[in-house]
Amino acid sequence: MGVDYVYFLADDDAAAAAALTRPGGPLGWPEVTGHRKTGLFRTEPVVTELGPGYPAFATRAADPVVALGTLAELLTGVGYDTVQEDPRHGAEVAATPTGDVVVMTVSDALREAVAAAGDARLTEVAEAWSRTEELAHADPADLLEMLRNLRDLARHDARAKLYAYLAA
Numbered sequence: 001m002g003v004d005y006v007y008f009l010a011d012d013d014a015a016a017a018a019a020l021t022r023p024g025g026p027l028g029w030p031e032v033t034g035h036r037k038t039g040l041f042r043t044e045p046v047v048t049e050l051g052p053g054y055p056a057f058a059t060r061a062a063d064p065v066v067a068l069g070t071l072a073e074l075l076t077g078v079g080y081d082t083v084q085e086d087p088r089h090g091a092e093v094a095a096t097p098t099g100d101v102v103v104m105t106v107s108d109a110l111r112e113a114v115a116a117a118g119d120a121r122l123t124e125v126a127e128a129w130s131r132t133e134e135l136a137h138a139d140p141a142d143l144l145e146m147l148r149n150l151r152d153l154a155r156h157d158a159r160a161k162l163y164a165y166l167a168a
Contacts, residue, residue: 003063003166003168004058004059004166004167005058005059005062005063005064005164005165006026006058006059006164006167007056007057007059007064007106007149007150007153007162007163007164008054008056008153008162008165009054009055009056009153009156009157009160009162010054010160010161010163011159011160011161012161013105013161016093016094016103016105016161019053019054019103019163019165020094020095020096020101020165022050022053024050025165025167026052026054026165027052027053028049028050028053029050030047030048030049031047031048031050032045033046033047033048034046055153055156055160056153057150057153059146061135061142061143062135062143063134063166064105064106064164065089065090066134067129067134067135068089068090068106068110069083069084069089069090070129070132070134070135071110071129071147072110072113074125074128074129075110075113075117075125076110078109083110086107088105088107088108088161089105089106089107089110090104090105090106090164091104091105092104093105093163100167100168101165101166101167102165102166103163103166104164104166105161105163105164106161106162106163106164108162110162111154111161112154114147115154115155115158117151119148122147123144125147126140126141126143126144126147127140129143130143
């Protein structure tokens with residue numbers, strides 16, 4: 001079983017932290033909100049579809065610390081160590097007491113770089129990214145799809161911040 005990553009937009013850290021208490025996180029999932037009687041001794045659950053609470057997409061392709069650090073290096077030309085020093089790169093915003101669900105920041109520099117990238121640049125970066133140690137077994141086409149989703153998300157609202165929701 002792997003880790004699911006949901007990249008999403010929120011106005012600020014407090015709004016991003018609220019995703020932690022939402023059933024299904026940023027993307028939401030159906031929640032049982034009650035029961036209704038269907039017979040003399042029978043009931044069935046009443047399910048409410050929450051739907052997405054934030055602009056978001058899910059992936060298993062890239063973690064927000066190491067893989068996105070390498071992505072930032074490839075997109076911006078800034079060294080990996082410098083990327084890691086950015087206080088908004090992979091900083092924990094909120095976590096469950098057990099640590100199985102975490103909300104982390106994605107740096108503004110990466111958000112801006114991916115938002116500015118065209119298709120040709122994303123294709124080039126996906127190829128290079130697939131040759132890195134942490135993504136050596138990833139298909140460049142899958143990485144390109146993830147990068148396009150990330151770019152679309154980054155372009156969705158220029159004022160919002162980018163976050164990662166990790167559920168183990």
